[in-house]
Amino acid sequence: MIEVNEWYTRQEVADILGVSKPTVYHYAKQKKIIKISDPQRLVREARYKREEVDALAEERRRNKPTGLRPSELAKQLGVPVSRIYTIIKENNLPIDEILLGDEAKGYSISDELAEQIQQVVLRTTPRRGLRAEFYESKHDIALYQRFLAPNGQDIRVLRNENLEWGFYLQSRTWIPYEDGINKFQYEAAYLIHQTNKRAVAYTDFLLPKNLVESFEFLDFVYQVWGIENIRLREHDTEIALSIKSGLMKLSIPVPETITEGLIMSFLQLGEVEQVHGAWNLISGYRRTTVDLPSNLLDSLQDISNQRDMTMSEYIEEAIRRNIEREENSK
DSSP: OOGGGGGGHHHHHHHHHHOHHHHHHHHTTTTTTTTTTOOTTOSOOOEHHHHHHHHHHHHHHHHHHOOOOOHHHHHTTSHHHHHHHHHHTTTTTEEEEEOOGGEEEEEEHHHHHHHHHHHHHHHHHHHSSSHHHHETTTTTTTTTOOEEEETOOEEEEEOTTTTOEEEEOOOOOOOEHHHHTTTOOOOOOOOOOOOOOOOOOEEEEETTTTOOOHHHHHHHHHHOOOOEEEEEESSSEEEEEEOOOEEEOOSSSSOOOOHEEEEEEEEEEEEEEEEEEEEEEEEEEOOOOOOHHHHHHHHHHHHHTTTTOOOOHHHHHHHHHHHHHHHHOO
């Protein structure tokens, strides 16, 4: 008769190995672990030999990779996981394949390889922010979007050091987004969506974080242009904001704090004309024409789509990088 301390239940095996219960069943069929037969059915739940399970768990512990999974590195760098795989493939980087639970395969990225990937990300990151940097589609929220607590207090959407979305109180207490909504009843102060304009050029602004007016300006932009017509990238002390150029009728009044002088102080590239309840944003770019082979144009379209950029943005970044390399080689 087998003693109780000589076996695990299926759920216990799943917990120890970090796999699902169906995977435990398959492991037994593959003879990786031994299922204890019980013809008298004295125990209702399937049982597995403790020594076999412990041995498999120890083998997994010894062979467990110390590197990062692509999803973990993507989260650290604030980029889509597809970007990590693209960089690995395009640069033919060596990556270790590992066996995950449920017989799935994954990859382990060493510290050295992670550093290489980070350098590529920094070198190839477009000058303007990507949508994923400032917009979270799951909860339909945007970075620094204004929310209101039941007592009327202003609270803004932020991300913590783990790139998780939520709110920081003045005491620096972190409130995860779900807790803020469900537990503390925070509500969005405005909507952040507008019709997507077909403009391809942008007018660029730089908002200092130490000014209250910067966030009031951002509130105004979110409501008038929506997340569909802007790009945003957060820096240590500033927020780089780009708005699609062209005429935009204002759906709300311009706050009194947003003066012409303030707008000019924020403006980095382009012009702003205020006319008859509308703003006309003028791009600081000049249009040019470049003839390209059709196959190269197709490749350019595919790559720019993968990186959530327009072709003009991708060409601009590529030219900037090439000029920098030329200047550094002199």
